[in-house]
Amino acid sequence: MHIPDGFIPISQCIVYYVIVIFVGYFAVNWAKNNLDEKQIPLLAVLGAGVFAIMAMNIPIPWGTSGHMIGSPIVSILLGSPFAGFLVMTVVLIIQALAFGDGGVTVLGANIFNMGIIASFLGFYIFKALKPLVHAVPSVFMGSFLAIFITSIACALELFIAGTFPLTAGLVFMGLYHLVIGIFGEGIISTIVYMAINNLRPDLINKKSLDLKREN
């Protein structure tokens, strides 16, 4: 889902940068007020971890493989979408500048997709569903829908940029990420959540903890 350089005209890139800087301002403030000094190294190491997770191939049916994005589960585990945003921003900056994965001018758009849309959707879908159903299915729905809707947003952005026609983009991006969203992001995030909830529940933010299991 990393959009490369040249696929979005400069004028539109600036719009995404402005949105990212706007959210970034709140994220940095959130970090100052809510993160104790202990969590700053944690965010950094999680960034490196997400980097490794992205390099890991997950088999999806019909013979292809995909990889996780990871920002929804990071937001859920740390109990704030800003955490996912910060981790993803760091990862995407390094990927763009040191690995050439995703462009520099479109960095704003990439952070907008995978950092803002994916983290916020993932976290708030989880938060909304948690009181209604069990925590585990809400982790699945949160991370699956986050990836699916992010891919739709990505197709829309490429359409607005005039690079890819709308229907073809929606069909290709949507179908591919529907499958990756279910088998990659959704199921794997659920496994990660359940396992950490059993092994080290102290690591999960209290707001996101699966309380039923504890009782």
Added chain:
Amino acid sequence: MKTSVNTLEREARKESVIHNLDSRIKLIMTLILIVYSVYTTKLLNLLLIEIYILFLVFLSKISLKYYFKRIVYILPFGGFIAIFQPFIRPGDILYTLPFGLSVSSQGIQFGILLLSRLTVSISMIVLFSSSTPMNSIINAMRRLGFPKVLTIILSLTVRYLFVFFDELDNIKNAQKSRCFNIWNREVSYMWILRQVGYSIMMIFLNSFEKGEKIYFSMLSRGYNGEANQYIEEHSIENIDCCALILTIAIIIFIEVK
């Protein structure tokens, strides 16, 4: 991936005119060149920029084989979309193919433009990242006024990137030595998915535990929430200014000519 992470740093620590340029200047040069290549719509301009970049590559003494190999690895990501442009863009139809496909001249032009832009930007990024160690990139960003919280996180992330790629390699080797293959059809698909999930969970747990450990070791060295890191100070020298001015002059010349 791990080998590429390590060779990346090996190339970045060579000695040459380009390697010795101030990393801030290199970052600014990279950004200017990429922004211009995305802005321009003339193929000739893109070709001239590419020639300038290849000249810089020649100066940097980076192994050419390594340089082009990296470009070839990155290109397919976006190249795929560029190659399909002739078939999906409406315009004057040149050929009609079976299955209702048609090739339009506007599509071909746009496809070539996208592909050239992509090539120029990737050549510049690969040159930049193969001539600047990751730490210097982060220091350059910090000194150009990037928010402090982010640069602290960035510099720590870069430091632990290598540890995690080693870990990932260990996991992969351990799986391989047990004949684990994600495409194995003999076992159920859900079982494979669960195993992959567990390794990803291990990376998460390791991150959390390492995060705690690092915090304590930082604390014992006097960390108080502010990272007052020692940064090797380089002042901007004449050659740095020359390189920047030359780049800007070349872009202006190409645009105006």
